[in-house]
Amino acid sequence: DAMVIQNPRYQVTQFGKPVTLSCSQTLNHNVMYWYQQKSSQAPKLLFHYYDKDFNNEADTPDNFQSRRPNTSFCFLDIRSPGLGDAAMYLCATSSPGRETDTQYFGPGTRLTVL
């Protein structure tokens, strides 16, 4: 089945140690998103790519970066994780114009910062 895949599902890192989360999709969607979700809260958009065009949210800290080397893959880099960055990180995709505009989410990566 076509889907959005996130690896790893659980990631533990140390305070200040860079970490990379990955997302891949088999939907061939143009847009890929990264969200941060803290306990029982709504997902918060960090940034998104429309094809190769990167769109950062104004309140996303510089500590968070992203790369999209091709249509299928997108990475979230946290350069110096702090304790406050512990959260669930969600990747999503959409394809504006091709179908009813809808986001499809991956299962998420839960990040723990020690």
Next chain:
Amino acid sequence: TQLLEQSPQFLSIQEGENLTVYCNSSSVFSSLQWYRQEPGEGPVLLVTVVTGGEVKKLKRLTFQFGDARKDSSLHITAAQPGDTGLYLCAGERTGTYKYIFGTGTRLKVLA
């Protein structure tokens, strides 16, 4: 800033009861999605509504998009413990490919 307010925030009901969750905004959305999310998992899409006044049914779930495309509701008939989870609405900001999430409704259905 576009906001989507969901109500209620928390709901605990007995199996077999009916419930309605509301998602309201002062802004117009080009589409609106409802998701259910279980602990430790990503949101799972339940439905997308696009047309003002649209009603969609998914087994015991009924979704309605307001005529002005500013609000939506989710009605669950005869709730079951398997319906337990966090329900999220998300509206697409017209022409931006970005989605505003509602504040979430945490539902617990007791057997």
